[in-house]
Amino acid sequence: MSSVDQQLEELKGEIEAELPADISISDVKYEGPELVVYTRHPKKFARNGDLIRKLASKLRKRITVRPDPESLSDPREAKERIREVIPEEAGVTDLDFHADTGEVVIEAAKPGMVIGRHGSTLREITQEVGWTPEVVRTPPIESSTVSNVRNFLKQERDDRRDILERVGRQIHREEMANDQWVRISTLGCCREVGRASFILSTAETRILIDCGDKPGAEGEVPYLQVPEALGSGANSLDAVVLTHAHLDHSALIPLLFKYGYDGPIYTTEPTRDLMGLLTLDYLDVAAKEGRTPPYDSEMVREAIKHTIPLEYGDVTDIAPDVKLTFHNAGHILGSAVSHFHIGDGLYNVAFSGDIHYKDTRLFNGAVNDFPRVETLVLESTYGGRNDYQTDQEDSERKLVEVINETHDKGGKVVIPAFAVGRSQEIMLVLEEAMRSGKIPEMPVHLDGMIWEATAIHTTYPEYLRDDLRDRIFHEDENPFLAPQFNHIDGGEDERQEVTDDGPAIILSTSGMVTGGPIMSWLRHLGSDPDSRLVFVGYQAQGTLGRRIQNGWDEIPINDRDSRNSGRSSTLTLKMDVETVDGFSGHADRQGLEDFVRTMNPRPEKVLCVHGDERSVQDLSSALYHDFNMRTFAPKNLETFRFK
Amino acid sequence: MSSVDQQLEELKGEIEAELPADISISDVKYEGPELVVYTRHPKKFARNGDLIRKLASKLRKRITVRPDPESLSDPREAKERIREVIPEEAGVTDLDFHADTGEVVIEAAKPGMVIGRHGSTLREITQEVGWTPEVVRTPPIESSTVSNVRNFLKQERDDRRDILERVGRQIHREEMANDQWVRISTLGCCREVGRASFILSTAETRILIDCGDKPGAEGEVPYLQVPEALGSGANSLDAVVLTHAHLDHSALIPLLFKYGYDGPIYTTEPTRDLMGLLTLDYLDVAAKEGRTPPYDSEMVREAIKHTIPLEYGDVTDIAPDVKLTFHNAGHILGSAVSHFHIGDGLYNVAFSGDIHYKDTRLFNGAVNDFPRVETLVLESTYGGRNDYQTDQEDSERKLVEVINETHDKGGKVVIPAFAVGRSQEIMLVLEEAMRSGKIPEMPVHLDGMIWEATAIHTTYPEYLRDDLRDRIFHEDENPFLAPQFNHIDGGEDERQEVTDDGPAIILSTSGMVTGGPIMSWLRHLGSDPDSRLVFVGYQAQGTLGRRIQNGWDEIPINDRDSRNSGRSSTLTLKMDVETVDGFSGHADRQGLEDFVRTMNPRPEKVLCVHGDERSVQDLSSALYHDFNMRTFAPKNLETFRFK
Ligand SMILES: [Zn+2]
Ligand SMILES: [Zn+2]
Ligand SMILES: [Zn+2]
Ligand SMILES: [Zn+2]
Ligand SMILES: [Zn+2]
Structure with a gap:
């Protein structure tokens, strides 16, 4: 018997010892980080409200109880009973029974009403029908990404269960290493912005954190080929952790599966969906630009299939010696500060990923409170000596001013923006400004993937700032549903109409003007001196956005997207260029x-990454001088040992 | 045609273009770093004295000319002619003809006389017989190591030629990497003394430098299993470089072959032989102590077969982007400061290995003069704030005093010493002290491998200090042949005789009292208050030597070596313990x-290694403060990037 089987056998014994005599256990299995307990008496189990919690705390495991397939009630009857238990207003849109695991997936407009106070409605469901309910939200704005992901996962259920069982056994394997150490290897994102990729390794475990591309530098990908990365095969990794969906962190995650990786990706649920959206678009863009994409869409699906979503605050075993906890990073939807607790008190490392420290309209500020943390790997995008940004209040005032001026001249405001994050923040600003009369009502056109990204935001309101979340799901005053917002889904014809029309605001990808519909908007409006191009986000070195910001006004426009396919020409930019930081x-x-400064506890060491050479150096020496901590500005391809 | 074949074809053309019409080339091959040119007219080639030098400088390659096997003269006739050409006094002891390569190996007591002024005699030999002469020294003291190695290599000639050809093609392969970087990974020897092991890597090439064990810490071996070491297989290494033969640098070199390594080991010729001696002894000791040795003697032979010996000062291509040059390190016979020139001006790294900076009786001081060097990896054994050692002159005075006192009391002086290096230095001190009457004439017994190690020293006088070398090979006053020196080759009986006899000096291994005949001497003389135990070398933490130095006088003696095999007992040490540093x-x-300070040029960065935690930290901060260079005290398992 393998050590894991033996362990499960023992756990089964311990659980049985805790249970009342009339509740029996038919099987105990690992599925990913969870211990799944199959019982012939699911209803009794559910009636014994505290049982799962008691077991979980006794065994120090995350526990899920499922009915033994033998003891399932008839789905048709169960369906009726469930409909009776759940209040009408919950807006159930789908019920999906899975006899293999005894789970019923309930899709509802208001998941909170399906769950009930402290899960009371869920428990009631199990007490009534024996099935284990799982609840997902019906997207308030239809999202093809969300529905594709859900359908795909439904279809791949069997495969996925095999993966989870394999991963579960891997996580709970016996520790093999005699040695103890903790190291970080840098595979990208050092003294540069882009291609984020790190390996956190112990003698027992190897974890890849992020695997992104570098905007504006096609060939510069993470150093995956070096020995300490995938030199001995992609399956030398135990786990992949994705901090957020931006392509400079996620673009090459699917590539790992092409390289033979077959293990889990830990990330939040919204990041999983956004990664799907953004990487598929990444493949599209590559194809459109005539480049050979490094992988195909099949690999994106593999990545989604191998994702184990975690919620903020869940402490999760991801290896025999590593526990992972995600915390809100305030940067984009689902973005996570990733905290690793290693070796039962040996060491703690936090990767900030990308963070926003203050609250914004969209998100609460980044969490910096941890039980313990010795080393922090910190993004430094704006770490430079003078990289102080305007307060958002002032910025909003400036944006309002720019919009009003442009409106008065009869021009249009074109805002290049990342589909994910800044677009939604600006949408909230515009919605409020129009509602309160600070700017005139006018159409706000959303081009590129912004609409779809917004739909994903509304699917996961738990990840938004508290009051915004409440507006979305308690009060039915979802600002993203405001009538000004128009989805550009009519291509060039619609863009031409908008161009010919009156004042408007256009939010369009890509955020750094490296391609996408923004190129088309530049063609349409670039020579209109009454219109404005307004940058609201970071422009990386080497991108056209950065060049325009720096004053370039002769812009190479590739006409591929337009009707004169393939021709290249130069556009003289006559619109005003503004940066509203x-x-x-x-x-x-x-x-x-x-x-x-406010981090609790203060880390001993900080590695400053994800910033230009100057930014990481400045931040590193500032933190050293101000807080007397050991700070570093690593290079790519280095390995730091902490323990 | 492979790129290497094409390259050889071109080289052949270039050579032919340089040669007079009456000299023809039949083949051009790589053998290790050398370009071997086969000619049908070896005699004419030799008559054209400057030809080889001109070719070498034109092609920027090391060139060896050999006769085409078709054009060889009869060995019996050649033998006679060679005997006539070489002066009688050269003391030729063997002539060995190899028809496969057209080489004749000449073993002689005085190789210098076979070579002649600027190689004139060698050239004369080829002019006369066509064969290519190669000269080796007949050991003045018979050395079983040297003769075993020579016989083994003779027997494995074919195999070795295959290896050299393969390695040669590997070295001269086309560069594959697009990227450029230079990194050092630490696999051992950081904040500790022992298990020296580093990887120097570029995008193109991976070189392992040293692979030793850790005295006094059996299980602590270099971290070979980590991904950046042999994670993707031992053949992911391009080359192994061995700085010197001490086991803390060499012990696990043969293990690499057990792991499947099949490439070259670059080291000096004496280091090759000493490595053979010491690693075979290492296996012996393990077996005697009942441990399973990590490899068997077959692997030592593999290591010897794969060794490509280099001389101090030879600039040698060992990879498409790496040139290696050894320089005298002054530490033990054949020890080398290893200088790596990377990527045609990209970067230079010097590994000090173990060094002695000042001249000693045995060796010139370490070389610290290089064409360029940006990073120095520096040993720090005595890097601690207070690790100033007595001048050798004073030390010798003290040793003389200790010997005289002990002699007067009728006691014996027991000196634990490494077989290699310190023993020979002390022998030189004792020989001179007796010759000049500073101490009375008395027997000096050499136990363990000291005798054999001394024989190896006399085989390679070119590696000794200039004046000592001259004494050994020009003037026939070899101090190692002094009649006081007695080789203990009669085991316990002889030791008992020595114990029962009058005053004497005993030099015995192991140098850190971790086993070997020194244990027997402690049993024999440990309880004699008139005798003295004198430490003359570094005692590592965890060794019995260090404990005795620290005042322990209850010594566990395992009687395994003695007649009461297997019993363990405690010896109360009554002899005086002295340390003469x-x-x-x-x-x-x-x-x-x-x-x-005197290094030329001054390096930008220094990595302090091969020292206790305190020593490396002290040295690192001292060098930083005094010379304003970037200094580091690396941990094991880190990777530093320099370029
Ligand atoms: Zn980001
Ligand atoms: Zn980023
Ligand atoms: Zn040494
Ligand atoms: Zn050493
Ligand atoms: Zn040493």
Whole structure:
């Protein structure tokens, strides 16, 4: 018997010892980080309200109880009973019974009403029908991403269960290593912005954190080929952790599966969906630009199939010696500060991922409170000595001014924006400004994937700022549903109409003007001196956005997207160019310092990454001088040992 | 045609273009770093004295010319002619003809006389017989190691030629990597003394430097299993470089072959032989102590077969982007400061290995003069703030005093010493002290491998200090042949005789009292209050030597070696314990600082390794403060990137 089987056998014994005599256990299995307990008496189990909690705390495991397939009630009857138990207003849109696991997936407009106070409605369901309910939200704005992901996972259920069982056994394997150490290897994102990728390794375990591309630098990908990365095969990794869905962190995650990786990806549920959206678009863009994409869409599906979503605050075993906890990072939907607790008190490392320290309209500020943390790997996008950003209040005032001026001239405001994050923040600003009369009502056109990204936001309101979340799901005053917002889904024809029409605001991808519909908007409006191009986000070195910001006004326009396919020409930019900073999804220099200053506990060491050479150096020496901690500005391809 | 074949074809063309019409080339091959040119007209080639030098400088390659096997003269006739050409006094002891390569190996007591002024005699030989002569020294003291190695290599000639050809093609392969970087990974020897092991890597090439064990800490071996080491297989290494033969640098070199390594080991010729001696002894000791040795003697032979010996000062291509040059390190016979020139001007790294900065009786001081060097990896054995050692002059005075006192009391002086290095230094001190009457004539018994190690020293006088070398091979006053020196080759009986006899000096291994005949001498003389135990070398933490130095006088003696096999008992040490420092093979704190201060050019970065935690930290901060360079005290398992 393998050590894991033996362990499960023992756990089964311990559980049985805790249970009343009339509740029996038919099987105990690992599925990913969870211990799944199959019982022939699911209803009795559910009636014994505290049982699961008691077991979980006794065994120090996350426990899920499921009915033994033998003891399932008839789905048709169960369906009726469930409909009776759940209040009408919950807006159930789908019930999906899975006899293999005894689970019923309930899709509802208001999941909270399906769950009930402290889960009371869920428990009632099990007491009534024996099935284990699982609840998901019906997207308030229809999202093809969300429904594709859900359908795909439904279809791949069997496969996925095999994966989870394999991963579960891997996580709970016996520790093999005699040695103890903790190391971080840098595979990208050092003294540069882009290609985020790190390996956190112990003698027992190897974890890849992020695997992104570098905007504006096609060939520069993470150093996956070096020995300490995938040199001995992609399956030398135990786990992949994704901090958030931006392509500079996620673009090459699917590539790992092409390289033969077959293990879990830990991330939040919204990041999983956004990663699906953004990586598929990444493949599209590559194809459109005539580049050979590094992988195909099949690999994106593999990534989604291997994702184990975690919620903020869940402490999760991801290896025999590593526990992972995600915390809100305030940067984009689902973005996570990733905290690793290693070796039962041996060491703690937090990767900030990308963070925003202050609250924004969209998100609460980044969490910097941990049980313990010795080393922090900190983004430094705005770590430079002078990288103080305007307060968002002032920025909003400036944006309102710019919009009003442009409106008065009869021009249009074109805002290049990342589909994910800044677009929604600006949408909230615009919605409020129009509602309160600070700017005139006018159409706000959303081009590229912004609409779809917004739909995903509304699917996961738990990840938004508290009051916004409440507006979305308690009060039915979802600002994203405001009538000004128009989805550009009519292509060039619709863009031409908008161009010919009156004042409007256009939010369009890509955020750094490296391609996408923004190129088309530049063609349409670039030569209109009454219109404005307004940058609201970070422009990386080497991107066209950065060049325009720096004053370039002769812009190479590839006409591929337009009707004169394939021709290349130069556009003389006549529209005003403005930068309204303060909307960045990144903490500015002050925010980064505040994040560290108020961090609890204060880390001993900080590695400053994800910033230009100057930014990481400046931040590193500032933190060293101000807080007397050991700070580093690593290079790519280094390995730091902490323990 | 492979790129290497094409390259060889081109080289052949270039060579032919340089040669007079009456000299023809039949083949051009790589053998290790050398380009071997086969000619049908070896005699004419040899008559054209400057030809080889001109070719070498034109092609920027090391060139060897050999006769085409078709054009060889009869060995019997050749033998006679060679005997006539070489002066009688050269003392030729063997002539060995190899028809496969057209080489004749000439073993002679005085190789210099076979070579002649600027190689004139060698050239004369080829002009006369066509064969290519190769000269080796007949050991003045018979050495079983040297003769075993030579016989083994003779027997494995074919195999070795295959290896050299393979390695040669590997070295001269086309560069594959697009990227450029230079990194050092630490696999051992950081904040500790022992298990020296580093990987120097570029995008193209991976080189392992040293692979030793850790005295006094059996299980602590270099971290070979981590991904950046042999994680993707032992053949992911391009080359192994061995700085010197001490086991803390060499013990696990043969293990690499058990792991499947099949590439070259670059080291000096004496280091190759000493490595053979010491690793075979290492296996012996393990077996005697009932441990399973990590490899068997077959692997030692593999290591010897794969060794490509280099001389000090030879600049050698060992990879498409790496040139290696050894320089005298002054530490033990054949020890080398290893200088790596990377990527045609990209970067230079020097590994000090173990060094002694000042001249000693045995060796010139370490070389610290290089064309360029940006990073120095520096040993720090005596890097501690107070690790100043007595001047050797004073130390010798003290040793003389201790010997005289002990002699007067009728006691014996027991000196634990490494077989290699310190023993020979002390032998030189004793020989001179007796010759000049500073101490009375008395027997000096050499126990353990000291005799054999001394024989190896006399085989390679070119590696000894200039004046000692001259004494050994020009003037026939070899101090190692002094009649006081007695080889203990009669085991316990002889030791008992020595014990029962009058005053004497005993030099015995192991140098840190971790086993070997020194244990027997402690049993024999440990309880004699008139005798003295004198430490003259570094005692590592965890060794019995260090404990005795620290005052332990209850010594566990395992009687395994004696007649009461297997019993363990405790010996109360009654002999005086003295430490006479200043004979160390290692630079002291002053020497290390001087090495860096006078280094030309001054390196930008220094990694302090091969020292206790305190020593590396002290040295690192001292070098930083005194010379304003970037200094580090790495941990094991880190990777530093320099370029
Ligand atoms: Zn981001
Ligand atoms: Zn980022
Ligand atoms: Zn040494
Ligand atoms: Zn050493
Ligand atoms: Zn040493």
